[in-house]
Each structure stands twice: as C-alpha cells, then as structure tokens.
Amino acid sequence: MLPAETETETRSSVATSQHSKQYVDEDEIDLIEVAKSIWDRRKLISKISLVTLVIGIFYAFTTPAEYTSISVVLPESDESSMMDLGGLGGLAGLAGIDMAALGGKGSFSPELYPKVLESTPFQLELIETPIYFESLGRKIPLRNYFEEHAPVNVSDIIIQYTFGLPFQLVKLFKDERKLKAADENYIKLTEDEAKLLDDLKDRITIESDKKNGLINISVEMPDAYASAEVNGLVVRALTDFVIDYQVQKQKKNVDFIKERYLEAKGQYEGLQEKMAKYTDSHRNIITADANLEKQRLEFDLNLAFSVYSGLTNQLEQAEIKLKEETPVFTVLSPGEIPYKKSAPRKGMILISSVFIGIVLGIIIVFFNNLFNNLKGQW
Numbered sequence: 001m002l003p004a005e006t007e008t009e010t011r012s013s014v015a016t017s018q019h020s021k022q023y024v025d026e027d028e029i030d031l032i033e034v035a036k037s038i039w040d041r042r043k044l045i046s047k048i049s050l051v052t053l054v055i056g057i058f059y060a061f062t063t064p065a066e067y068t069s070i071s072v073v074l075p076e077s078d079e080s081s082m083m084d085l086g087g088l089g090g091l092a093g094l095a096g097i098d099m100a101a102l103g104g105k106g107s108f109s110p111e112l113y114p115k116v117l118e119s120t121p122f123q124l125e126l127i128e129t130p131i132y133f134e135s136l137g138r139k140i141p142l143r144n145y146f147e148e149h150a151p152v153n154v155s156d157i158i159i160q161y162t163f164g165l166p167f168q169l170v171k172l173f174k175d176e177r178k179l180k181a182a183d184e185n186y187i188k189l190t191e192d193e194a195k196l197l198d199d200l201k202d203r204i205t206i207e208s209d210k211k212n213g214l215i216n217i218s219v220e221m222p223d224a225y226a227s228a229e230v231n232g233l234v235v236r237a238l239t240d241f242v243i244d245y246q247v248q249k250q251k252k253n254v255d256f257i258k259e260r261y262l263e264a265k266g267q268y269e270g271l272q273e274k275m276a277k278y279t280d281s282h283r284n285i286i287t288a289d290a291n292l293e294k295q296r297l298e299f300d301l302n303l304a305f306s307v308y309s310g311l312t313n314q315l316e317q318a319e320i321k322l323k324e325e326t327p328v329f330t331v332l333s334p335g336e337i338p339y340k341k342s343a344p345r346k347g348m349i350l351i352s353s354v355f356i357g358i359v360l361g362i363i364i365v366f367f368n369n370l371f372n373n374l375k376g377q378w
Contacts, residue, residue, distance in 0.1 A: 034366070041365045048364070049357030056353025060346040064151035066220050068342035069227040071235055072333035073215040075110065075242070108242045110208040110215060116241055117204055117234060120187055123197045129233060134225040142230075146196055151222050204234060214332070224338050231335030239329040247326050254318045261311040268304040275301055 038045070116122060127146075130139040136149060189197070203220045217234055221227035275297045 034369075037369050038362055038365055041361075041368075045358060045361030045365065048361040049354050052353045052357030052360065053350065056349050060344050060349040062154040063344040064153055064222055065341045066222060066343040067224040067227045067338040067340075068218055068220045069224075069231040069335040069338055070216065070218045070333070071231050071331060071335040073217065073235060073239070074213060074330045074332050075215060076328040108245050110213075113208065113215065113238060113242075114206045116238060117206055118201050120189070120197065122237065123200055124187070126230075126233065126237075127196060127200065131226050131229050131233075133223045135223050142200070143196065145226075146199070147192075204230075206238075217335070219335065220342065228335045228337040235331065235335070242329075243327055247322060250318070250322045250325050254315070254322050257311060257315045257318050261308075261315045264304065264308040264311050268301070268308040271297070271301045271304050 127143040128141050130141050131145070132139045133145060133149070136145075140149070205216075205218045205220075207216045208214075209216065217231060217238070219227050219231040219234060221230060278294065278297055
C-alpha cells in the first residue's frame with residue numbers, strides 16, 4: 001500500500017507543478033503580447049505624445065510669467081512655559097505636542113497664521129492697497145491691476161469659453177440678488193470679487209516650521225517689484241495682528257490705569273494750588289478755624305498724593321508688563337525682488353507633456369486590445 005500511496009502523491013505533485021508552470025508561461029506570454037502590442041502601435045503612441053507636447057508648448061509659452069518673493073520671519077518663542085515644565089516639555093515635544101503654543105497665556109499659534117491671511121477683511125484691505133508695479137511705472141491698487149492691467153492667460157480663456165461655456169451662458173441669465181437691510185452688517189462679495197480674492201489667496205503662501213519655529217511667507221505676482229512689496233505688506237499686517245491680539249488685554253489694563261492716573265494727577269495738582277493759595281492768604285492769621293482748615297487741606301493733599309503715587313507705580317508696572325507680553329518678530333530674510341521667473345517652468349511642462357502622452361497612448365492601446373479580445377470571444 002505504501003508504494004501505491006507514494007506513486008499517487010508523486011503524480012499529484014507533478015500535475016501541480018505542471019499546472020503552475022502553465023500559469024507562469026501564460027503570464028509571460030501575456031506580458032510579451034502587451035509589450036509587442038505597444039511596440040506595434042508605437043506610431044500611435046508617438047502621435048499622441050506629439051499632440052500632448054504641442055499642447056504643453058502652447059501652455060508653456062502662453063502662460064504669463066510669475067515672480068515669487070520669499071521672506072523668513074522668526075517669532076519670539078515662549079520658552080518660559082517649557083522651562084517651568086522641565087523634562088515634561090521634552091517628552092511632550094517627542095510626542096508631537098507644542099507645549100509653547102499651548103502654555104503661553106494669550107498666545108497666538110503660528111498654525112493659525114494662514115487663517116489670518118486668508119480672512120476676507122484682510123484680503124479686501126489688501127486689494128485696495130496701492131502697489132508699485134514696475135511694468136506700469138506707477139502705483140495702483142491690486143484690484144485695478146488684476147481687473148485692467150494683468151497679463152492675459154490665453155489657456156484660461158480657451159478653457160473658459162470651451163469647457164466652461166455652459167457656465168458662462170448660465171451666468172448671463174442669472175439675476176444678481178440685491179442686498180436687504182438686514183444684510184448691511186455682513187460682507188457681500190460679487191462673483192468677480194470672490195474670484196479675485198480666491199486668486200489672491202492662491203498667490204500668498206505661509207508655512208510654519210515646527211522644528212525651528214521659522215515662518216516662511218511667499219508671494220507670487222506677475223510683477224517682480226510688486227511681489228516684494230506685497231510680501232512686505234503681508235509680513236507687517238501679520239505681525240501687527242498677532243501683536244494686537246496678544247497684548248489687547250494688557251493694553252486695556254494700561255489704558256484704564258492711565259485714565260485713573262490722569263484723574264489722580266489732576267486732583268493732586270488742583271489741591272496743591274488750593275493749598276498754596278490758602279497758605280498765601282492766611283500767612284499772618286492764627287485762629288482755630290484757620291488751623292482746622294489747613295489740616296483738612298493737608299489731609300486731602302496727602303491722600304491725593306498717596307493715590308497719585310500708587311497709580312504712578314501701577315502704571316509703570318503695567319507698561320513694563322505690556323512690553324514683556326509684546327511678542328517680538330525678527331525678519332531674518334526680508335522679501336527680495338526676484339530676478340528670475342518662478343513660473344511657468346517650461347522644461348518641466350514639456351517633459352510632463354511627453355510623459356502624459358506616452359502613458360495616455362499605452363492606456364489607449366491596452367484598452368483597445370482588451371476590447372478586441374472581448375469582441376473576439378463574443
């Protein structure tokens with residue numbers, strides 16, 4: 001019985017190996033057939049690649065030039081909370097937790113900086129700011145530049161009036177909603193304004209490096225000089241906002257103490273004048289009533305001086321605390337006027353166009369063969 005069982009197992013293993021070999025051979029044949037099909041249809045693939053290359057050339061040479069200005073800002077780091085936590089601060093850092101951002105009282109996290117620059121009020125203020133454009137030789141608001149003087153992107157126009165033609169037709173028959181009285185407290189943007197703000201948001205990029213705490217701000221504009229000037233405006237607007245946010249509470253405290261200080265100062269100086277006049281008018285008069293009045297004036301004067309002196313110290317301490325809580329931003333690298341274009345990257349566009357053409361051609365050949373095989377089976 002044992003020889004028979006051994007013979008059966010041997011036959012089974014041989015059959016299995018032959019079956020597996022058959023599958024491998026079929027896979028090799030399929031790959032060879034696919035490669036052969038691609039080679040046989042190389043002219044079609046070349047034609048498709050040529051078409052995509054022509055499209056890439058057209059896009060690369062009709063897209064307006066863009067210039068990018070980059071600045072690097074180092075905000076003051078809140079190291080006190082990390083020092084107080086000792087070793088826990090290091091462990092939190094390993095865990096990916098920014099204890100400086102969480103522990104700082106009233107601190108504004110750098111991760112929120114992009115939200116400030118993307119806010120509609122900031123964008124609206126920016127588009128109304130006059131910017132010097134070297135190509136025009138004068139200052140002009142960003143809104144006017146993009147509406148009247150910005151270079152025309154031929155590719156965008158073609159797409160807009162081909163693929164986007166239905167949307168353009170709908171836009172012609174679309175009624176503009178009028179503002180109601182209840183909407184006066186809200187920001188109402190027209191469609192053109194919304195597109196302009198979206199374009200502006202795409203042109204301003206801010207990145208926060210958690211490792212070294214640096215803030216990288218880049219601005220892309222069709223004009224080299226304008227990109228540097230807008231970059232400077234963005235840096236100033238961002239730092240002013242963060243400073244105002246972090247010191248607003250202490251600033252209110254300083255203003256309140258200052259008001260009380262000025263009131264106490266005026267009251268104290270008024271009592272000084274009153275005391276001086278009383279002393280001059282009662283120089284040679286010695287009566288009980290005169291002495292009592294003098295004592296009252298001296299008491300009021302001393303009390304006013306105590307209040308005035310106390311508020312002076314409080315004001316000084318509050319102003320010191322305000323300076324301590326005011327964040328410091330150091331511009332390590334101001335936005336420079338770029339000397340070369342950042343876009344379009346013509347070489348990369350042409351290489352990508354050829355690659356897309358080859359891939360598209362191979363996909364067409366593959367599905368064409370698949371369709372023919374299925375058609376033959378039917």
